[in-house]
Amino acid sequence: MFHVKQYRALLINPYVYDFAAYSFWSTPLGLLYMGSILRKNGFEIYLIDCLQVIEGKRKEDGRGPFIKEKVEPPPQLAGIRKRFKRYGISKEELISKLASMPEPELILITSIMTYWYTGTKEVLETVRNLYPGSKIIVGGIYPTLCYDHAVLNLKKADLIVRNNEINLLYNFIENSFPIKLSYKYQVNDLNWPPYPCFDLYDKLHFVPLLTSFGCIYKCAYCATPFMYPQIVKRSPKDVMEEVYYWLERSVSKFVLYDDNFLYMKEKYAKPILKALGNINKKIDIYNPNALNGALIDDEVAELLRFAGFKEVRLGLETTNPIVQKDLGNKIDKKIFERAIDCLKKAGFKGKGIGVYILAGLPFQKWTNVKDAIDYLSDLGVRAHIAEYTPIPHTRLFDEYSSFARYPIKEDPIYQNNALFPFSWEGFCEADLMFLKHYLREKQKNLGFSD
Ligand code: SF4
Numbered sequence: 079m080f081h082v083k084q085y086r087a088l089l090i091n092p093y094v095y096d097f098a099a100y101s102f103w104s105t106p107l108g109l110l111y112m113g114s115i116l117r118k119n120g121f122e123i124y125l126i127d128c129l130q131v132i133e134g135k136r137k138e139d140g141r142g143p144f145i146k147e148k149v150e151p152p153p154q155l156a157g158i159r160k161r162f163k164r165y166g167i168s169k170e171e172l173i174s175k176l177a178s179m180p181e182p183e184l185i186l187i188t189s190i191m192t193y194w195y196t197g198t199k200e201v202l203e204t205v206r207n208l209y210p211g212s213k214i215i216v217g218g219i220y221p222t223l224c225y226d227h228a229v230l231n232l233k234k235a236d237l238i239v240r241n242n243e244i245n246l247l248y249n250f251i252e253n254s255f256p257i258k259l260s261y262k263y264q265v266n267d268l269n270w271p272p273y274p275c276f277d278l279y280d281k282l283h284f285v286p287l288l289t290s291f292g293c294i295y296k297c298a299y300c301a302t303p304f305m306y307p308q309i310v311k312r313s314p315k316d317v318m319e320e321v322y323y324w325l326e327r328s329v330s331k332f333v334l335y336d337d338n339f340l341y342m343k344e345k346y347a348k349p350i351l352k353a354l355g356n357i358n359k360k361i362d363i364y365n366p367n368a369l370n371g372a373l374i375d376d377e378v379a380e381l382l383r384f385a386g387f388k389e390v391r392l393g394l395e396t397t398n399p400i401v402q403k404d405l406g407n408k409i410d411k412k413i414f415e416r417a418i419d420c421l422k423k424a425g426f427k428g429k430g431i432g433v434y435i436l437a438g439l440p441f442q443k444w445t446n447v448k449d450a451i452d453y454l455s456d457l458g459v460r461a462h463i464a465e466y467t468p469i470p471h472t473r474l475f476d477e478y479s480s481f482a483r484y485p486i487k488e489d490p491i492y493q494n495n496a497l498f499p500f501s502w503e504g505f506c507e508a509d510l511m512f513l514k515h516y517l518r519e520k521q522k523n524l525g526f527s528d
């Protein structure tokens with residue numbers, strides 16, 4: 079009988095080096111989608127997710143601290159007075175995991191934050207040493223945003239792919255193996271099974287739901303419009319089919335990975351929220367990516383509550399109208415207050431309304447962040463300070479990179495917000511520490527201390 083060889087593909091989410099990292103429902107979703115696509119094409123799939131969470135410390139909602147170990151910083155970061163760590167399993171553990179599985183013919187490595195590239199490089203080189211004959215592909219956000227840097231630094235890879243180069247990846251596989259891929263899903267069509275291969279994890283604490291790509295806005299600090307230039311929405315029917323698929327596998331917590339959830343809300347968000355609310359089982363939904371308050375009305379607010387949102391997160395960024403306009407002009411105070419009002423009327427308590435404000439923008443004054451904290455505290459909602467990360471292919475990066483105190487353009491390692499790249503006399507690290515303390519005190523007074 080004719081026997082078709084089944085090739086093995088190994089997916090790797092590398093460990094990372096950083097000053098701080100925490101799993102806010104993080105998963106290597108793109109990598110897991112690729113795993114499912116390859117599985118549909120006949121590959122046998124293996125996974126090593128190096129970014130393991132300390133299970134004993136995982137919160138009920140699914141978030142949790144990564145396992146970590148203090149390590150020496152690389153030469154570029156020597157002298158920075160912060161503890162540098164490896165988050166996730168060690169290189170030795172990775173090697174032992176690799177030794178426990180059969181040799182893969184194809185290896186896919188993802189790479190997320192641009193300043194995490196040293197971990198990706200180390201994992202790539204470790205895998206290459208062990209498997210000199212395997213085909214290794216590296217993809218993810220880092221190579222998409224810093225392609226030239228990735229090509230120079232990830233020389234051991236056979237292929238480096240950017241987000242929009244899925245056909246390059248398919249061609250590479252077909253040219254490397256004597257196979258014809260029958261399933262070639264495209265990123266501009268989200269209404270496709272297979273679902274991401276979360277079955278490769280021992281236990282599922284939550285599942286992210288990808289409901290759209292792209293964004294209608296072009297905020298000056300955000301790379302979403304560059305990464306996903308097209309807006310692609312997934313049909314409510316398809317989203318709900320996936321939700322039921324996971325419900326049958328005992329998942330009850332869902333995390334919306336969506337930058338644009340409320341765009342065309344009548345056609346997409348509202349039907350999804352209604353259907354989620356009608357599920358005959360208790361579910362929790364989280365939206366760490368923030369909703370646009372300008373698109374919240376009374377009905378949306380009620381539906382968010384009905385659907386099972388534990389907390390709603392909104393983006394405000396700043397209360398300074400000039401800065402707000404310059405950053406993206408998504409919302410103003412009046413519209414924002416209307417959104418808060420709708421959410422409160424729908425039953426969300428102030429503690430359950432989280433609002434992101436940006437800190438550390440180029441030439442931002444620290445008092446600008448304090449004003450936003452005061453404003454949100456007066457409204458009785460929970461402020462979250464989001465420390466600005468300079469991201470290539472964004473307007474702020476292009477305009478201000480030469481003003482950063484590190485060479486953020488030359489070496490992505492300096493794009494880490496933990497380094498406070500845009501510290502200046504009007505807003506330095508001591509100011510940031512003061513603001514964090516100030517916010518904690520304000521939140522204590524509001525009874526948000528947990
Ligand atoms: S910050 Fe949000 S609203 Fe602005 S471009 Fe990015 S995803 Fe869109």
